[in-house]
Amino acid sequence: MNKHGEIRVIVLGLIQDGDRIFVSEGYDPAKQLTFYRALGGGVDFGETSLAALKREFLEEIKAELTNIRYLGCIENLFIFNARKGHEIIQLYRCDFADPKFYQLDSLVFHESDNHKHKAMWIDIARFQSGELRLVPKEFFNYL
Incomplete structure (x- = not known):
């Protein structure tokens, strides 16, 4: 988790398929x-957010991305596991290059x-109904 006072730069890929x-x-x-x-993860020093996005999807779920378009920047202040976080x-926005990912219900991956x-x-x-919680809530602006 973040050290006190650390701001973390991360990249996330919004993949939407219909609804x-x-x-x-x-x-x-x-x-x-x-x-x-x-899905996504941390941007390493000397790495662009675009390169980090591609790397994270390959590392985590062995997926290549296509139709990648930059949407914007979200500043996220939150509390996780009783600690303050700042991202x-x-x-x-992106799509899976391999159509097999659209057929999956779910998959398990190892972040570490x-x-x-x-x-x-x-x-x-x-x-949208509040049944499940999507974070950060600013994400809804891009759906």
Whole structure:
């Protein structure tokens, strides 16, 4: 997790297919709350956010992206696991190059050795109704 006072630059890929979006599932142990977010990750020093986006999708789910378009920047202040967080999110809209990803219900991937995550297609209406929680909430501006 972030050191105190650290601002993290991350990149997220918004992949939409009709009325559904591709998201990963997260869990906040302090709040005992499940949430969902677009896939992506940290931008390394000396790396562009576009290069980081492609790298993260390849590393995490072995997926190549196509039709990549920059959407904008979101500044995200949040609390996760009882700690303050601050992210600058570079947001891109993109598509999977391989159509097989559109046929999947879900997949499990490893972000690191001990962190397993699940990614899945979820109907946008389930987020809009408040049934499921999509973060950050500014994300809705791009759907």
